[in-house]
Every structure is written in structure tokens, then in C-alpha cells.
Amino acid sequence: MKVRLARTAGFCMGVRRAMELALWAAHHAERPLFTFGPLIHNPQVLALLRDKGVEELERVPPPGSFSGGAVIIRAHGVPPEQRRGLKAAGFTQVIDGTCPRVVRVQAIIRRAARAGRGVVIVGDADHPEVVGLLGHSQGQGRVVSRPEEVEDLPEMVRPVVVAQTTQNQEVFAAVVERLHARFPALEVHDTICEATHRRQDEVRRLAAEVEGVVVVGGRASGNTRRLAEVAAAAGARVFLVESEAELDRAALSRLGSVGLTAGASTPNWVIRRLMRELTAIRSQKESRFRFWVRRVFRFLVLSQLWVALGAAGMATASCMLMGLALRGELVAAAFFYIYAMHVLNQFLDKEAGQYNDPDRAHFLSKHHHFLVGSGVVSSAAALVLCYTLGWLPLGLVAVMSVMGLLYSVPLAPRWLTRRTGIQRLKDIPGSKTLSAAVAWAFTVVVLPAVALGPPPPAAAGVAFVYTLVLVLVRCALFDVLDVQGDLIVGKETIPILLGEERTRRLLWWLSAGLAGLMFLAAGAGLVPALGLWLCLPVAGMAAMQFVQARAWITPGVLSEGLADLNFWLAGLVALVWRAWG
Numbered sequence: 237m238k239v240r241l242a243r244t245a246g247f248c249m250g251v252r253r254a255m256e257l258a259l260w261a262a263h264h265a266e267r268p269l270f271t272f273g274p275l276i277h278n279p280q281v282l283a284l285l286r287d288k289g290v291e292e293l294e295r296v297p298p299p300g301s302f303s304g305g306a307v308i309i310r311a312h313g314v315p316p317e318q319r320r321g322l323k324a325a326g327f328t329q330v331i332d333g334t335c336p337r338v339v340r341v342q343a344i345i346r347r348a349a350r351a352g353r354g355v356v357i358v359g360d361a362d363h364p365e366v367v368g369l370l371g372h373s374q375g376q377g378r379v380v381s382r383p384e385e386v387e388d389l390p391e392m393v394r395p396v397v398v399a400q401t402t403q404n405q406e407v408f409a410a411v412v413e414r415l416h417a418r419f420p421a422l423e424v425h426d427t428i429c430e431a432t433h434r435r436q437d438e439v440r441r442l443a444a445e446v447e448g449v450v451v452v453g454g455r456a457s458g459n460t461r462r463l464a465e466v467a468a469a470a471g472a473r474v475f476l477v478e479s480e481a482e483l484d485r486a487a488l489s490r491l492g493s494v495g496l497t498a499g500a501s502t503p504n505w506v507i508r509r510l511m512r513e514l515t516a517i518r519s520q521k522e523s524r525f526r527f528w529v530r531r532v533f534r535f536l537v538l539s540q541l542w543v544a545l546g547a548a549g550m551a552t553a554s555c556m557l558m559g560l561a562l563r564g565e566l567v568a569a570a571f572f573y574i575y576a577m578h579v580l581n582q583f584l585d586k587e588a589g590q591y592n593d594p595d596r597a598h599f600l601s602k603h604h605h606f607l608v609g610s611g612v613v614s615s616a617a618a619l620v621l622c623y624t625l626g627w628l629p630l631g632l633v634a635v636m637s638v639m640g641l642l643y644s645v646p647l648a649p650r651w652l653t654r655r656t657g658i659q660r661l662k663d664i665p666g667s668k669t670l671s672a673a674v675a676w677a678f679t680v681v682v683l684p685a686v687a688l689g690p691p692p693p694a695a696a697g698v699a700f701v702y703t704l705v706l707v708l709v710r711c712a713l714f715d716v717l718d719v720q721g722d723l724i725v726g727k728e729t730i731p732i733l734l735g736e737e738r739t740r741r742l743l744w745w746l747s748a749g750l751a752g753l754m755f756l757a758a759g760a761g762l763v764p765a766l767g768l769w770l771c772l773p774v775a776g777m778a779a780m781q782f783v784q785a786r787a788w789i790t791p792g793v794l795s796e797g798l799a800d801l802n803f804w805l806a807g808l809v810a811l812v813w814r815a816w817g
């Protein structure tokens with residue numbers, strides 16, 4: 237099944253911010269910990285927060301009910317009296333998760349009310365955001381949900397009209413038209429959030445280009461329902477579901493292509509599960525050949541065979557960059573070691589994987605025995621191959637394997653853990669990304685240097701930095717997509733430490749710096765001219781950064797396979813360069 241994922245699907249900025257605050261609080265804030273009302277309209281997220289000990293407060297508790305603890309105000313915001321009530325209830329911390337864009341609407345309403353003007357809010361009267369907005373109007377606000385209701389409004393002095401941030405654009409325009417006719421001095425503030433505009437515009441376009449649209453989100457989520465309405469109005473066959481279990485597979489298999497979008501409160505892992513289910517459906521319109529090509533590619537990427545072949549490519553390139561002979565045992569050892577490392581690490585990272593990559597988590601549980609068995613056999617194969625190259629290479633790979641095992645073992649003394657919260661090497665912020673890059677650099681650069689060397693130190697240094705940075709960029713690129721899941725399990729990756737934007741900027745600088753280094757090193761004769769050609773994989777990785785930042789590619793098997801193709805490319809470029817040389 238051909239699936240097109242909407243670029244705007246999933247958490248909007250406000251919901252993501254509230255969710256990040258809640259997850260941060262789940263790991264760091266004082267207990268008891270509550271959200272005031274459901275944090276977002278999504279049952280899976282609410283269940284997850286309950287698992288983490290974040291309870292829900294339905295109403296403001298009487299003053300002095302608590303002597304500590306924390307409460308989180310959700311993205312919708314609250315009326316001022318509720319905020320005061322929460323403070324009086326005795327919580328040590330009232331964590332404000334109100335979306336900055338909702339805060340702006342509240343400010344418009346307060347200003348109008350202070351000037352004695354009437355306020356019309358276009359939205360659903362019982363929606364928490366609208367209840368919060370109304371609370372800022374000092375009793376001068378009225379809620380209108382349909383154009384016909386304008387006639388029922390009382391007389392107002394120079395009224396101001398605002399919209400619930402997730403309001404349907406057409407409904408708002410129709411209400412404003414009627415209001416203008418009744419109140420010529422009307423002041424209009426189109427406060428429909430840009431994220432809502434973009435989401436609705438995109439689903440309208442998407443509906444015209446595919447045969448059906450799947451909208452995923454909580455049933456209580458107004459903006460999810462509106463997306464379904466917009467898609468239906470644009471003529472698409474719409475499937476509104478809360479999870480993949482509700483998909484009508486028989487009906488979907490009769491379609492050639494579907495679009496997938498999600499409400500602002502739908503987490504990434506729910507979208508990815510839907511993506512996995514939809515792509516696995518065999519459309520009656522898809523050729524058998526295409527279907528099987530997709531299946532084989534998927535298997536290679538999810539089983540880690542694809543990235544391990546990339547390691548073989550990188551080992552080839554490194555040997556040539558350092559002026560060493562190309563030995564089949566070394567290339568094979570790199571393949572087996574990296575395969576074993578990636579396969580076995582997935583099992584250590586299982587919890588985060590369920591959220592970050594449900595497709596892979598499903599694959600892991602389905603092929604558990606095959607993957608563990610092949611991982612262990614590959615480790616042994618790497619050790620045997622290194623033994624054939626000498627004791628030193630064998631010792632190096634053995635030490636690397638031990639380090640890999642110690643990575644998840646609690647090693648720090650208690651006093652250090654108490655002070656820093658760090659118990660294992662994997663608890664060090666950003667360690668996962670960095671350790672993977674270091675392991676690659678040792679496997680494809682240090683191992684050949686030890687086995688066949690010594691190479692010229694400058695060439696070895698350049699090859700080491702080249703591998704380290706290229707792998708670091710690749711791993712951090714995917715960490716950016718995994719922030720939601722990593723936050724849930726409390727993992728401190730580079731994007732969590734630096735934030736998404738700063739991480740992306742850092743990756744750009746690293747890529748540019750790496751290309752510069754290769755030019756300089758080749759120009760100064762420190763490495764052969766191959767160094768220049770190895771800028772191609774760097775450019776390929778930069779291209780991946782570019783398309784990923786613009787959401788031109790759907791996260792998943794295809795994007796991962798394309799990123800890892802750059803490692804293949806390094807090997808290919810090296811072989812072509814040698815054939816020409």
C-alpha cells in the first residue's frame with residue numbers, strides 16, 4: 237500500500253511543549269504529581285502518564301489540601317480563578333504548560349474586557365481552551381460555535397472576535413461575516429493557530445491526491461475530528477481511527493494510495509504504528525514485484541544487515557584512505573562486528589524502541605530468536621576473523637566487546653549516582669550516539685591499522701575523524717526523530733540536551749567541517765585524492781539532513797535505508813577510485 241504521511245501530522249508545538257514538561261516533571265518534580273485535567277486528548281498518552289505516576293486532577297482541590305507536590309496546567313490553559321485555586325491548594329509547584337499561542341489569545345481577551353468591550357469566542361463552549369479563554373473575559377465573553385448563533389447574541393459595544401486555536405477556518409470566516417453584518421465596528425483577531433491552518437490546508441491537498449485519508453487521534457480531540465471533516469469535504473474517503481486496531485483493512489486494500497494525518501495530540505509512536513500497518517497492507521492495485529522489493533528492503537534494514545553492509549563499505553574506504561592493503565577478513569570482521577553490535581544493542585534499548593520505532597520493535601519480537609542467535613554467531617565470527625589477523629586485532633575486538641557489555645552495567649559508586657543520577661555509562665548524556673560512533677571508528681579504522689599497519693599517523697587520524705563524524709551525524713539525525721520516546725524512558729540524547737534546532741545546526745557544522753577537513757587533507761597530501769571523493773557520502777548525509785528537516789521523507793525504513801546508503805557509497809567510491817587508479 238502506498239502511504240503518504242502528512243508533514244504536519246502529530247504533536248503541534250504547544251502539545252509537544254506540554255508533553256515535554258510533563259515527562260520532565262515525571263522524572264524530576266516533587267510527588268504527588270498531577271495534571272489539571274487530561275494533559276491531551278489521547279488515551280495512549282494518558283495511560284502512559286498514569287504508568288509514570290502522573291495522576292489527573294478533575295477539579296481544583298479545596299485550599300490547603302496538599303502540603304507539597306506539583307500540578308501541571310495543560311496546553312489549553314485555565315481561567316485565572318482556577319490558577320489561583322491551584323496555588324491555594326498547597327502545591328509547591330504549579331507548572332504552566334499553557335501554549336504560548338493560547339496565552340496570546342487570553343491577552344487579547346483581557347485587553348478587550350478591560351476596555352469594556354464585548355468578546356465573541358468562536359469555538360466549542362465546553363472545550364477546555366474555550367472555558368479558559370472565557371475566564372479571562374471578566375464576564376463579557378460569549379461563545380459561538382455556528383454562524384446561526386450570531387443572531388442570539390446580545391447587543392455589544394465594539395466587540396472583538398477571536399477563535400479557538402483549533403477552529404475550522406471556514407466556520408470562523410462564516411461567523412465573522414455574520415458578525416460584521418450585526419456589528420460594523422467589529423474587531424477581528426484570527427487566532428486560529430498557524431499549525432491548525434497548515435494541518436487543514438495540507439489534509440485538503442492530500443485528500444485530492446490520494447484515494448483515501450486515514451486520520452488518527454483521540455475521539456475526544458476536536459482538532460482530529462475537524463481534520464476528518466475537512467478531508468471528507470474535499471471528497472476523500474475518510475477512516476477516522478484511534479489506533480491501528482481499528483483499521484478497516486479490507487476496505488483499505490481496495491485503494492491504491494492513502495494519506496495519513498493525525499491530530500495535534502497524537503504522539504509519534506501511534507502515527508508510526510499506523511504507518512507500519514498501512515504499508516504492510518497489500519493493495520490490490522500494487523504489483524507483486526513491487527510489493528516483494530519493498531518487503532526485502534524492509535527486512536534488510538530492520539534486521540541490521542543493511543547497516544552492517546555499510547560498515548563493510550566504510551572499512552574498505554578507510555583501508556584505502558590509510559594506504560593499507562584491502563583484506564577480505566578485515567572487511568568481513570567489520571561487517572560481523574557492527575551487525576552484532578547493532579542487533580544486540582536493540583534488545584538493550586527495547587523500552588525506548590517501543591515508542592521511537594514500533595515497526596522495529598514488532599520486528600524484534602517476531603524474529604527474536606533469529607536475531608539473538610545471529611548476533612551471537614556474528615560476534616564469534618568477528619573474533620575468529622580477527623584471530624586469523626593476529627593477537628593484537630583479536631585483543632582489540634575483545635576489549636571493545638567487553639566495553640559494549642559494560643555500557644549498560646551499573647558501575648558508578650553510590651555517592652556519584654546520588655549526586656549526578658548517573659549509574660551506568662549509558663546514563664551519561666549523549667553517550668549512546670557518541671559510543672556508537674567511537675565503536676565504528678575503532679572497527680573500521682583502528683582495527684585495520686592494528687592488523688595491517690602502521691599507517692601514516694595523519695592519514696589514520698583523518699580516517700578516524702571521518703568515520704566518527706559521519707556515524708555521529710547519522711545517529712544524531714535519527715535521535716532528533718526519537719525525542720518523544722527517549723523522553724518517555726528518561727534517556728538523555730544529544731537532541732534532548734541541546735534541543736532539536738541546536739542539534740540540527742550542530743550537525744550542519746559537523747558535516748561542513750568534515751567536508752572541509754577532507755579537502756584540506758587531500759590538498760595537503762595527507763591522504764590520497766580519494767579523500768576528495770569521500771566528500772560524496774558527506775554530501776549525501778547532508779542531503780538527508782535537509783530532507784528530514786523539511787519533513788520531505790517519512791521517518792522509518794526508507795529514510796534509515798537511505799542514510800545508511802552513504803556508508804555503502806563510501807565503499808563504492810573507494811573501489812571505483814582504485815579501479816581507475
Ligand code: SF4
Nearest residue numbers: 248250335337401429
Ligand atoms: S494548536 Fe496551536 S495554539 Fe493550540 S496548542 Fe497547538 S500550537 Fe498551541
